[in-house]
Amino acid sequence: MPNVRNALQKRFDSIDKPxxxxxxxxxxxxxxKSGFFRWHDSGDIQSVIHLRKICQIAIxxxxxxxxxxxxxxxxxxxxxxxxxxxxxxxxxxxxSLMINGNAPxxxxxTLGLTTSGxxxxxxxxxxxxxxxxxxxxCRACWNKSVQNVSYKLH
Numbered sequence: 116m117p118n119v120r121n122a123l124q125k126r127f128d129s130i131d132k133p134x135x136x137x138x139x140x141x142x143x144x145x146x147x148k149s150g151f152f153r154w155h156d157s158g159d160i161q162s163v164i165h166l167r168k169i170c171q172i173a174i175x176x177x178x179x180x181x182x183x184x185x186x187x188x189x190x191x192x193x194x195x196x197x198x199x200x201x202x203x204x205x206x207x208x209x210x211s212l213m214i215n216g217n218a219p220x221x222x223x224x225t226l227g228l229t230t231s232g233x234x235x236x237x238x239x240x241x242x243x244x245x246x247x248x249x250x251x252x253c254r255a256c257w258n259k260s261v262q263n264v265s266y267k268l269h
Contacts, residue, residue: 166191
């Protein structure tokens with residue numbers, strides 16, 4: 116759909132604008148009433164600079180808990196090497212690359228992060244498929260003490 120593609124491209128292009136961090140901080144603070152925010156319902160982090168901006172937004176909004184699913188292990192690893200710890204209110208889940216593939220547990224453990232994937236035998240099974248594809252009261256994805264979240268194939 117051209118209108119969806121255009122909207123996604125507009126959002127993608129905005130990441131490099133100098134005012135992006137401030138604009139996103141204001142937008143999230145003004146709209147997020149639940150106290151929980153998920154990054155990217157489509158797409159992924161684009162660069163170490165992009166991740167640094169996301170971390171700054173988390174720092175700017177300490178009363179909001181953020182969840183960032185990603186397959187960009189290299190970007191996250193480079194960020195941690197360059198800048199150190201991830202903000203305490205940002206849960207980064209390294210996602211499996213394949214359905215029923217192994218969660219990237221080793222690299223996640225090295226970086227102090229959590230994992231997720233599409234599999235039957237993982238630590239925590241996401242209940243959304245039984246809840247009209249909504250989180251409702253579940254906050255496992257945002258919870259750093261939940262080492263792995265397994266999602267139903269959809």
